[in-house]
Amino acid sequence: STYLMWFRSDLRVSDNTALYEACSTGQIIAVYLLFPEQWQQHDDSPNKVKFQLAQISNLQQALNKLNIPLLIKKLNHFNEAADFLISTAKQYQCRGLFFNEEYGVNEINRDRQVHQSFHQAQLTCQSFTDQLLFTPGTIKNQSGNFYKVFSQFKRKLYEKLAGINRLPLPTPVKQKSLNIKLVQDNLDIDFCNKAITKLFDHWPIGEATAQQRLQQFINHKVVDYQENRDFPAQPATSQLSPYLTAGMISIRQCLHAARSANQGEFASGNPGITCWINELIWREFYKHILVGFPQVSKHQPFLAETQLIPWSHDSDLLKAWQQGKTGFPIVDAAMRQLVATGWMHNRLRMIVAMFLTKDLMLDWRLGEKFFMQHLIDGDLAANNGGWQWSASTGTDAAPYFRIFNPTSQSKRFDPQGQFIKAFVPELQPIPAKYIHQPQAYLQQNQLHQTYPEPIVDHSLAREQVLTAFKQLKEVK
Ligand code: FAD
Numbered sequence: 001s002t003y004l005m006w007f008r009s010d011l012r013v014s015d016n017t018a019l020y021e022a023c024s025t026g027q028i029i030a031v032y033l034l035f036p037e038q039w040q041q042h043d044d045s046p047n048k049v050k051f052q053l054a055q056i057s058n059l060q061q062a063l064n065k066l067n068i069p070l071l072i073k074k075l076n077h078f079n080e081a082a083d084f085l086i087s088t089a090k091q092y093q094c095r096g097l098f099f100n101e102e103y104g105v106n107e108i109n110r111d112r113q114v115h116q117s118f119h120q121a122q123l124t125c126q127s128f129t130d131q132l133l134f135t136p137g138t139i140k141n142q143s144g145n146f147y148k149v150f151s152q153f154k155r156k157l158y159e160k161l162a163g164i165n166r167l168p169l170p171t172p173v174k175q176k177s178l179n180i181k182l183v184q185d186n187l188d189i190d191f192c193n194k195a196i197t198k199l200f201d202h203w204p205i206g207e208a209t210a211q212q213r214l215q216q217f218i219n220h221k222v223v224d225y226q227e228n229r230d231f232p233a234q235p236a237t238s239q240l241s242p243y244l245t246a247g248m249i250s251i252r253q254c255l256h257a258a259r260s261a262n263q264g265e266f267a268s269g270n271p272g273i274t275c276w277i278n279e280l281i282w283r284e285f286y287k288h289i290l291v292g293f294p295q296v297s298k299h300q301p302f303l304a305e306t307q308l309i310p311w312s313h314d315s316d317l318l319k320a321w322q323q324g325k326t327g328f329p330i331v332d333a334a335m336r337q338l339v340a341t342g343w344m345h346n347r348l349r350m351i352v353a354m355f356l357t358k359d360l361m362l363d364w365r366l367g368e369k370f371f372m373q374h375l376i377d378g379d380l381a382a383n384n385g386g387w388q389w390s391a392s393t394g395t396d397a398a399p400y401f402r403i404f405n406p407t408s409q410s411k412r413f414d415p416q417g418q419f420i421k422a423f424v425p426e427l428q429p430i431p432a433k434y435i436h437q438p439q440a441y442l443q444q445n446q447l448h449q450t451y452p453e454p455i456v457d458h459s460l461a462r463e464q465v466l467t468a469f470k471q472l473k474e475v476k
Helices: 017-025 036-041 046-065 078-091 105-120 150-163 190-194 207-220 222-228 241-246 251-260 271-292 294-298 304-308 315-323 329-341 346-359 364-374 380-391 406-413 418-423 439-444 458-475
Strands: 002-007 027-034 070-074 094-100 124-128
Touching (some): 027 046, 027 078, 046 207, 078 094, 078 105, 094 105, 207 251, 271 380, 329 346, 346 364, 346 406, 346 458
Parallel strands (some): 027 070
């Protein structure tokens, strides 16, 4: 018997749970659906969509080797998925559908509809946990609720991991040829024209590329990860996030490689490796939060009382931040990195998010949206989690009184200004001593036209935002 395997954000053939299970059950027809309008509504960036669509051709080659034909269909909205999949299943006399779960509210609703339609049509529909180590809802506290605090979540997850170590699955074996010709809509989408031009220089596609990146990182960098990961001038992190978001590599493959380099341990052993595994667990945590507290998927703060913070929507300030023209070199370099490469270093994501919310007091949702519109690794859960952390509106968020000073962050994490100079060319002539606050030097050297004055006074802004949060406490 034949089944459909619906690929979504799991664009690989190795350790793909649904694919593996489907191939163990019968003959497979693979399906990939494009939802350009829905993706735009989700603010998925042209960089991310172009990167993922390019991977489809790669996936097709891998599927060819397994004799699995691939059907590609362009729809618009998620609500068209169920009807299309049912009619395809009927057309090819398939007995059912396999796919891996996704966790945004709209994705969950879409998949529920698909399950129902298949059930009504008396066809099977099986979905699997694949993006995560554990299914959301299986890591809960003693009262049966989702954890809200990362350290507690992690402790529980480690307990479970000690008992269950699911190893990566192999690529399925080649099936008998089905000898059918399938519809293949083209993969061009208008808004992908807005992707950066050197996308694939920065981010080469492919499952093999992702595996090489992982191996390179594990062989050469992970042991020093804890020490070096906060310095954006060094490529000390794995830069695997786009590949994890697209599912070109799996979380189990990452964890397995890290554990193997650490004598099978995940919570003890080499500090670099345990620190990296900790970050993989943050990814897990935020996806569980998305399912447990779906309001965060609907533009709502996790902490309801922070609804009352009078966030600003000043469009000039927002534009200065977006364009990397705030007069704070580290913020500007970071924002220009985002726009130029579709990616930003984690330390910088925290700095610019804290700056937008605490120095400019702009609504964190404006920052969240702009990030999604540019990031190649845009992920609703991690992005929302990161933004709400910075805005002090989220789970386990930065306490509202712990506000980064952008200049001190700059001195600490880019001491020689190497990163700043790489992305803000007008500051290249500035000696390292002045790079973090270059305005006086620029003035003395008649260069003040080249770079903006700071758009905000950090100390004043700090007081303002502290007052707003304190008032909130009083209301409460
Ligand atoms: P590494 O340091 O090598 O970490 C390995 C992997 O762990 C990452 O690829 C990622 O999958 C995961 N990870 C690491 N840190 C985090 C974290 N804090 N939260 C969740 N997962 C994490 N990450 C995204 O994947 N997509 C996003 O849209 C996103 N938006 C963010 C927005 C803000 C405001 C902040 C503060 C963080 C955001 N992050 C996001 C998390 C983090 O910045 C990136 O995952 C990381 O910079 C990716 O680089 P890397 O692959 O080299 O990470």
